[in-house]
Amino acid sequence: MNIYKILIYLVWAMVISAFVGGCTVITAIKNDWNGWFGGLPSLQSLERPEADLSSNLYYADGEEIIGSYYRHNRTAVSYNELSQELITTLLVTEDIRFTKHSGIDLRGLLRAASGILTFQFKGGGSTLTMQLAENLYGTSTVNQGSLYSNRKVGQLITKIKEWIIAIQLESSYTKEEILAMYLNTIEYGENAFGIQVASKTFFNKLPSEITYKEAAILVSLINAPTRYNPTRNPENALAKRTEVLYNLHKYDKIDKESYDSLVVSDFGLQFKVADQDQGPAYFKFVVRNDLMKWCEKNGYDLYSDGLRIYTTIDNRIQEYAQQAMKEHMDTLQYIFNRHLQGRMPWIDGDGNEILDFIDMTIKRTPNYKQLVKRYGVGSDSLNYYLNLPKKMTVFSYEGEIDTTFSLVDSLKYYKQFLQAGFMAMEPQTGHIKAWVGGIDHKYFKYDHVKQGKRQPGSTFKPFVYAAAIDLGYSPCFPVVDAPVTWVLEDPANPTWTPQNADGKYTGETMTIRRAMASSVNSITANIMQKISPRAAVDMAHACGIESELDAVPSLCLGAGGDVSLYELVGAYSTFVNQGTWTEPYYITRIEDKNGVVLEDFVPKRREAISEKTAYLMLHMLKGAIEEQGGTGRGLDWSLKENNDIGAKTGTTQNASDGWFMGVTHNLVAGAWVGGDDRYVHFRNWSLGQGARTARPIWEKFMLKVYADPRTGVEKGRFRKPTQPLGVELDCDHYNGVNTQVDSLGVGVDNFQDELENIDF
Structure with a gap:
C-alpha cells in the first residue's frame, strides 16, 4: 500500500471519527448522559421559544399605554415594525453574514476551531441566531451539568449547545422572525428590555422610526448596556458609536460624507425611563389586583405573557383630573400648614393634640x-x-x-399632608374616565378611590331623601328646622338630637329640596324618622353602595358606616342613568400577545329605582346650585350657564373628611379630601368642610374638561322621564323667610382671600 492511499485512509478516518465523535457528543448533550451536560430545552420549547413579555395597560383610545406589568420591561414587535436602518446597523455590527448561513457561520467556526481544539476557547463564531439561543435559554447560566466544574470544558459544551439550538431555530423560523426575536430579547439598560421599550426610553420613538444615528447607540448597548450607556458613560458610548458607524461605512451602507457628519453629531437623546409612578399610577395598581385574579383563574401570567388590557380611562380627562387635584391640594396644604401655626394636626375630639399619636x-x-x-x-x-x-x-x-x-x-x-381621591364616570355606560387615588403615588401608595373607605357625611343624605321620594314625598314637602330627638336603646345615651353645622335651629319652614341643598341636619333627621333608617340603607344598597351600613339614626348624617368614593360615584350615577345602576368598571377587554381577544367585559346593570324617583333626585341635587344657601352656589358661573348640574357636599364630624359629588348629564365625578388618619384634620370646621376642601377639585376639573372639545364632554340637560311626574317642582312658595347666611357660596378664586378674615 503506497503512502498516498495511507494518507487518504487517515483523512477519511479523521473525518469519520470527527463525525462520529461529534454525533456522540451531540447525542450525549441532548440526552444529558449521567448529568454531565445539563441537557437542552425541549423540542417543543425550541419550536416555540418564549421570552418574558410585559403586559400592557391601554387608555380607552387603544393606542397610548397607561403602564406595564413585567418582570422585565419588554414589548415585542414584528420585523415589519423595525426600520431598515436599524436592521442594517445590527447586521454590520453583529453578523454581516447572517443571511448566508443557517445558524452556524463556517468561517467564524473555523476561527474558533483552534481555540476549541487546544481548550483555549476565547469565543468567536457566534452568529445572531446563536446569541438568540443564549438570550432565550440562558445557555451559559442554566442547565449546567457536572462537567461545567471545569470552566473551559463548560464553555465548549455551551458553544455546542448554542450550535444545536441555532440550527433548530433556523429550521423553525424565517430570518426576519429571528431578527425580530433577537431585538425583542435584548437588555438595553435602564430597565428597557426589547427594542420597543429601548427606542421609547432613549429616543421617544417607535422602532420603525429609528435612524442610523439612533441605531448606532442602540446596537452599541447590546453587549454592554452599562458601559456604553449614553447617559451614564457618554465617553464610552461615543467611542462605541464611532466604531458602529465605521462598520456602516466599511460595508458601504453609508458614504464617507454621511459618516463624517454622523460621527461628530450629538446623541440626539430624548431620554425618559418608564416611571411606574406617573400618570394614573393608583389606577394601575388597583387594577393589578383584578388582573392577578383573572390570570389565576384563566391560566395566564400577568408579568410574562404579554397581555393587552384595554381600559375605559380617557387620557385627556385623566390628565385634567390629575392637574386639578395637584393645583388645589398644593394650595390647600399651604392653607392647612398656615392655620396650624406650628401645632401638630393630630387632635382629639376636644381639639387637643394626641401626644402619643406618632408612637402609636x-x-x-x-x-x-x-x-x-x-x-x-x-x-x-x-x-x-x-x-x-x-x-x-x-x-x-x-x-x-x-x-x-x-x-x-x-x-x-x-x-401632616392632606390626602385626596378623585373619580369621574360616564353614568350611562359605567366607563370610569379618570381615577386619581392620591396626591403622589411615589410617596403615598394608598388609594383613596376604591381602597380607602370613610364616613360619607352629608353625601349620604340623598339616599335618605331618595327613599322618602320613592315613598311618595315631594321635593316641595315642607319641614320645620327644629330639633329632632331619637330615643335610643342605650342606657348611657338614651336619646340623640342631631345638631346643625352651626349649632343653631332657625325655626324656619323649608322644603326638603332646600334643606338638602343647604345640608340642614335637623330636617334630614326628621325625614329619617318618618321613613326609618332601614329604608335609607335599602335605598343606598339599591343604588350601588355595597359596603355594610348600620340602620341607625346617625346614618342620616352619614355616620353609620364607611364607604368608598368608587361606590358613591357609582351610586350617584344611578340618578343620572334614569334609575338604572350601572357598575363602575374600567376593563373593556383582554387580548393575548397576538391580539386574540381572550375576554370582553360588560358592566353589571340592574333597575334600582324608578325613572321618576331618579329624575326627582336630580331636581333635588340641582338645588345645591339653585337654592339660596345651596352648597354648590359658589361654583364658577361658566359651569352653570346653559348646563344642568347637581351637587352635594359632605363633611364628617370635626371635618376629618370633606366630600363633593357633582353630576351632569354625561359625567358624574366625586372628590374626597382628608388625612390618612382620621385624627388629622383642620382645627376649624369652617376650613375643613367639603365645600372648601373637595369642591374646588371638581370645579377645576370640570372647567378644564369643558374647555377641551376633544374630551367629548359637553354641557347639557338631564333627560326627563318618559312618564309624567305628577309632582310639583316649583317649591318657592313653600319656603319661609330665609334666615341663613349663604356661607358656603364661596368661589374657588375667593378662597384664599377669605382666609384673611378667618380666625385660625
Missing part, C-alpha cells in the same frame, strides 16, 4: 415591624434605629427635597 402610628409601619423582629420590643436597639438620622429624599409640592430624617421624623413629616 409607627407601630403599624413595615419598618417598625422589621426592627421588632430583629431586635425585639422595647430594646435599646429598636429605639436607636427608629431615631437614627439618615439621608433621604422626601415629597413636597415644590419638588423632591433631599434631607436628613430618622424614621420617626419621616413619619411625623408625612402624616
Whole structure:
C-alpha cells in the first residue's frame, strides 16, 4: 500500500471519527448522559421559544399605554415594525453574514476551531441566531451539568449547545422572525428590555422610526448596556458609536460624507425611563389586583405573557383630573400648614393634640415591624434605629427635597399632608374616565378611590331623601328646622338630637329640596324618622353602595358606616342613568400577545329605582346650585350657564373628611379630601368642610374638561322621564323667610382671600 492511499485512509478516518465523535457528543448533550451536560430545552420549547413579555395597560383610545406589568420591561414587535436602518446597523455590527448561513457561520467556526481544539476557547463564531439561543435559554447560566466544574470544558459544551439550538431555530423560523426575536430579547439598560421599550426610553420613538444615528447607540448597548450607556458613560458610548458607524461605512451602507457628519453629531437623546409612578399610577395598581385574579383563574401570567388590557380611562380627562387635584391640594396644604401655626394636626375630639399619636402610628409601619423582629420590643436597639438620622429624599409640592430624617421624623413629616381621591364616570355606560387615588403615588401608595373607605357625611343624605321620594314625598314637602330627638336603646345615651353645622335651629319652614341643598341636619333627621333608617340603607344598597351600613339614626348624617368614593360615584350615577345602576368598571377587554381577544367585559346593570324617583333626585341635587344657601352656589358661573348640574357636599364630624359629588348629564365625578388618619384634620370646621376642601377639585376639573372639545364632554340637560311626574317642582312658595347666611357660596378664586378674615 503506497503512502498516498495511507494518507487518504487517515483523512477519511479523521473525518469519520470527527463525525462520529461529534454525533456522540451531540447525542450525549441532548440526552444529558449521567448529568454531565445539563441537557437542552425541549423540542417543543425550541419550536416555540418564549421570552418574558410585559403586559400592557391601554387608555380607552387603544393606542397610548397607561403602564406595564413585567418582570422585565419588554414589548415585542414584528420585523415589519423595525426600520431598515436599524436592521442594517445590527447586521454590520453583529453578523454581516447572517443571511448566508443557517445558524452556524463556517468561517467564524473555523476561527474558533483552534481555540476549541487546544481548550483555549476565547469565543468567536457566534452568529445572531446563536446569541438568540443564549438570550432565550440562558445557555451559559442554566442547565449546567457536572462537567461545567471545569470552566473551559463548560464553555465548549455551551458553544455546542448554542450550535444545536441555532440550527433548530433556523429550521423553525424565517430570518426576519429571528431578527425580530433577537431585538425583542435584548437588555438595553435602564430597565428597557426589547427594542420597543429601548427606542421609547432613549429616543421617544417607535422602532420603525429609528435612524442610523439612533441605531448606532442602540446596537452599541447590546453587549454592554452599562458601559456604553449614553447617559451614564457618554465617553464610552461615543467611542462605541464611532466604531458602529465605521462598520456602516466599511460595508458601504453609508458614504464617507454621511459618516463624517454622523460621527461628530450629538446623541440626539430624548431620554425618559418608564416611571411606574406617573400618570394614573393608583389606577394601575388597583387594577393589578383584578388582573392577578383573572390570570389565576384563566391560566395566564400577568408579568410574562404579554397581555393587552384595554381600559375605559380617557387620557385627556385623566390628565385634567390629575392637574386639578395637584393645583388645589398644593394650595390647600399651604392653607392647612398656615392655620396650624406650628401645632401638630393630630387632635382629639376636644381639639387637643394626641401626644402619643406618632408612637402609636409607627407601630403599624413595615419598618417598625422589621426592627421588632430583629431586635425585639422595647430594646435599646429598636429605639436607636427608629431615631437614627439618615439621608433621604422626601415629597413636597415644590419638588423632591433631599434631607436628613430618622424614621420617626419621616413619619411625623408625612402624616401632616392632606390626602385626596378623585373619580369621574360616564353614568350611562359605567366607563370610569379618570381615577386619581392620591396626591403622589411615589410617596403615598394608598388609594383613596376604591381602597380607602370613610364616613360619607352629608353625601349620604340623598339616599335618605331618595327613599322618602320613592315613598311618595315631594321635593316641595315642607319641614320645620327644629330639633329632632331619637330615643335610643342605650342606657348611657338614651336619646340623640342631631345638631346643625352651626349649632343653631332657625325655626324656619323649608322644603326638603332646600334643606338638602343647604345640608340642614335637623330636617334630614326628621325625614329619617318618618321613613326609618332601614329604608335609607335599602335605598343606598339599591343604588350601588355595597359596603355594610348600620340602620341607625346617625346614618342620616352619614355616620353609620364607611364607604368608598368608587361606590358613591357609582351610586350617584344611578340618578343620572334614569334609575338604572350601572357598575363602575374600567376593563373593556383582554387580548393575548397576538391580539386574540381572550375576554370582553360588560358592566353589571340592574333597575334600582324608578325613572321618576331618579329624575326627582336630580331636581333635588340641582338645588345645591339653585337654592339660596345651596352648597354648590359658589361654583364658577361658566359651569352653570346653559348646563344642568347637581351637587352635594359632605363633611364628617370635626371635618376629618370633606366630600363633593357633582353630576351632569354625561359625567358624574366625586372628590374626597382628608388625612390618612382620621385624627388629622383642620382645627376649624369652617376650613375643613367639603365645600372648601373637595369642591374646588371638581370645579377645576370640570372647567378644564369643558374647555377641551376633544374630551367629548359637553354641557347639557338631564333627560326627563318618559312618564309624567305628577309632582310639583316649583317649591318657592313653600319656603319661609330665609334666615341663613349663604356661607358656603364661596368661589374657588375667593378662597384664599377669605382666609384673611378667618380666625385660625
